[in-house]
Structures are given as C-alpha cells and as structure tokens.
Amino acid sequence: MKKEILSVRSACDGLPLSIGIFSPETANGEIKGIFQISHGMAEHKERYFPFMEFMADNGYAAVINDHRGHGGSVKSPDDYGYFYDDTAGFIVEDLHQVTLLAKERFPGKPVTLFGHSMGSLVVRKYIKKYDDEIDKLIVCGSPSANPLVGAAIALVRAEKAVKGDRHRSMAIQKLAFGSYTKNLSGSLSDNAWLSVNTDNVKDYDKDRMCGFVFTLNGFRNLFLLMKQVYDPKGWNVKNPDLPILFLAGAEDPVIAGEKNWHKSQDFLRQVGYRNISGILYPGLRHEILNEASRQDIYENILEFAES
Template sequence: MKNLFIDANDGHKIPIYIKEAPNEKAILQLVHDSIDNSSRYFDIQEELASHGITTVNSDTRGHNKSVNNPDELLYFGEHNGWNNCTDDIHVINEYMKTISDKPRFVLGMGIGSMLVRTFLFKYGEDIDGAILIGSLPYVGNLKMQYLEKIVNFNLGKYGSHYRSEKLYNRVLKHLNKRFKDTSGYSYISSDLQEQDNFRKNPLNLGVPTISLYRDILNGVRLIQNDTSVHYVPDELRILFMAGSDDAFCGSISKQKSLVSFYASKGKNASLAIFDKARHDILHDYSRQEAIKTILEFIEGTNAFCPIDK
C-alpha cells in the first residue's frame, strides 16, 4: 500500500492510499463515511486488487491523517466545507489519470456516497461509473428545516467547533435502537466481530463538530435539488447498494424511491439490496456478495435491474 499526500485546490494536503492491482482492469476511488476512516477499507482494497482493480482511498477532511490538531477532527472547515470535500474527490480523480489509463469509477459509503452524489453533477462526465453504498434517502422539507434550526441555533450560540453529545445521540446513536444487540455500534453491521472492531478503532471515536452537521445538511439540500440532479450525465452508470436492515437508509421502499427519483430524471440508476445486512455491507455477512456485485458492475457483466420511473 502506497501512502502519499496531494494538494487540494485550497492548499489542503489530501492523504491518499493506493493499492495497485498486478493485472489492472480498472481503477476505483473510495470515499469513506463520516464517523469512519480510510483504514477500515484497506482490507477491501487488498481484495479488489486480487481481482484486477486498483484502488485509491483517502482521508476526508476532518479524519485521520488529514487532521493536524484535535480541533479539526470531524470538521470540514469554517467555510464551504461540503464543496471543498467534493472538489477533493475531483482532485484525487484527476491524479488517478496520471497513474492509470483504465476505466475510472468512484465508490462512496454513507456520507461519502452523498459527497459522491454531489461530485456526479459537478464532474460526472470524468468517470465511467459510480457506486453509492448506504446513501441517505429523500429528507422532507419540514424535517430539514427542523434540523437546520437546531444546528443554526448551536452555531450561533457556541461556534463552529462546538460538539454536542445530545445531538450526536439524537442523530446517530438512535440508529441502534431497532437492534437487539447493544454494542453501541449495532447499526454498522450484523457481524458482532465487526461491531467490536469498529468500537475498538480509535479513529472512529469522537463527537462531530456542529459545523459538520451544517455542511452535511447543505449537502443534502444540494443532492435533493432537481436542478443539480439534472446535471448528472444521463449515460453515466450509477449503482445504489444498501442493506435491507440499514437504519441510516430507511426501508427498502425508501431506497427504491431514491433510485426512482434519479430514473425519473433520465439517469441510468439501478439498485442492489442485500438481505439482512446493515449500514456497512462491505463489513457484514454480505461482504462477498457485495464485492461480487461491485466487480460485476465495474466489468459490465451484470446489467442490473433498473427501478421503474
């Protein structure tokens, strides 16, 4: 695994991790979730390399080696954080052109998939396909206004670096309530060992800054905008993937509605659901099926059934 830093548009240093495939067929960029880190996907990079897929993983701003001091943890920046993170994906993708002439794909996980959805309407013409794992379904306007009101109140009162345990429990930890196992990270995976691995990884710990919520809500507004989705290239292949028991994604019907939204705008979107898997289908009992699905999508050997418009 190669580890190096490349320059973002604003001078930020982006840490990237490259696993080269000996018989390369394609190159895939990975964008991790929030409350997550790049190291959790090193095993996936190794496995994909054995199938001829070179991967480029990275630390999103506010995570792991992208952080110079503790105040920057789970913090996209004072201004324009969401767009900066999206542009970082583009910078990495441009770098990928210098190391490979093979077809280029991007895979985003959770919040990472939402960043990729933003990337698609800004830079989608640059890639051959996108894989979106555990992506947030449509959020209603009333709920958005309610969440924005809470976030803006805390921003005004405490500042952008404020960290609210109460809000963290409300937004994330409540996802565990539907599951009988009570590790505190039950929403991640139905595999108890993977839950334990997640809990013991210090890079997964910490309460997000209030500004991170602001940036994510700004991102949700962007990706739900009809005009934004219009600029996603119609011919670009997009595969949504989700566990049937993903508390972050909601019900299977909500995932179908999300993909139907893209299809209704003329986009080439399809959906793969993994039975009984939770939020991280790559670290659940669905792992091998999910990797097989990713390989089939990249190789174009499975047409996938599109959702009806």
C-alpha cells in the same frame, strides 16, 4: 500488489489530504481500471484496505482519500469531525482532485466511483458537476431524503452562534443517530446498527479514528450534503447513461426502509439518469463491506465494475 500512502495539498485550502493507492503488479503494467472510494462519516480509509486489496488482486487500481476532518486529512487529531469549510463544497472538490490524480497516474483507464453512507452523498453531489469524469457510480448505504434536513441546518446554525462551529453537540448527535438502535434490543453497543457482524462493531468501537462526534461545522456540512443531493435544482446531467448501482443492507436504518431506498434511485431518474439498478441484501445492516458475507458483495461490485 503495490500499496502507496501519499499526501497532497487540497487545491481548495491547502489542507493535507491522505491518500491510499493499491495497484496490481502486472507483467506489462496494464490495469483494468480505476476504482475510487469515498468513505463514510466518522471513519477512515484504512477500513477499506481489505476491499481495495481484493480489487487490486482483480486488476484494478483502488484509490481512496481520507475526507477532510477524518483520518490523516486533519491539521490535528482534535479536528476530527471539523471540515475547515462550511459550504459542503470542499469535500467534493477534494474527491475530484483525487480523481484527476488517479487519471494522471493511470491514464486512459475507466473510473468507477464508489461512495458509502456520507460518502454516497459526496459522490452524488460530485456527479451534479462532474458526471463526465467517471464511467460508473456505486451508491452504498445511502441516506434517504429527510424532510427535516432544513430544520436540522437551522438548529446547527442557532447552536453555532452561541457555542462556535467547533462545539460537539450531543443533542444533535442524538437527533441524527439516536433512533438507529431502537429496534436492536439487547445490543451491547450504540453502534450495533452498523453491522450484524459483532466483531466489526467491536473493532469500530475501539478505533480512536472512528465514532467521534462531529463538530457543529461537520454537521452543517453533512446536512448541507443531504439537502443539496436531493435538491432537483443545480443538476447538469452530461452523462445520462452513466451506469449507477445502489447497494444496501435491508436492515440498514440509514436507508429508512426499502420504499425510501427506491425513492433515492427514482430521484436520480427524475433528474435525468437512465441506467440505474440496485441490490438489497436481506438481513444485513449498514456496513455491508464488513459483514461476514462480504465476499459475495465484493464479487457483486467487481461484476458491476467489469460489466
């Protein structure tokens, strides 16, 4: 397996984007396809390296970039949670730029795009414009539609007018995530909702590149993504038979229950996609790729990529 870390400038604004590529060492240089990952909020690409190694060992070139405001895609560590954009557009264009880079590196290969949590919002906004650039889509740990997202955007706007877009609001942080541990009595971490695997939660808690509070600018981007992804306007479905797989832990508070998880799938059907399926994992929480049973999930993902 070959591992590369590189940096490219975003075509949007010149921001350095840190990219990781894991590719198989094959006798003839052939690979099965490209597997591109869009990571979640307040984390970084390195957390996906074990999974990427698995995909590379099974013949895929696995590609990931740190989203702007995360990991190595910042001008300064003080900018974690700051997107350098207030439209929720640059993060999507960055992802598309990485798709094109991967296609140039591995020409003629099918692309499976995987998005987790916030990254699942990014990939769904991506397909509003670029669904003909990929061959399969995986939506993992998806935030469900929230009728209060408009009010949240207004709240961020009001607070930003007073404190500036780099302010980190604990009030908005609590509003967004405060309810996630309410049913986890006796938990030793505010991030226990992430995983049944306590070792994973401990690793997340001690990682300085994880768990940071978003700036108001970051929250604006997050809430705009939520609004835009569930807006029936603006969809330009060019690839209606795109295979789409939803994955989630049944105990993940982000999906807001099985009924809402199915509604997220139904929404994509309503805008024109016909080939949608889902797997809900009993007993698991938000980060299913980091649970003790992750090998089974790895295999499910590989099976979908190869189908």
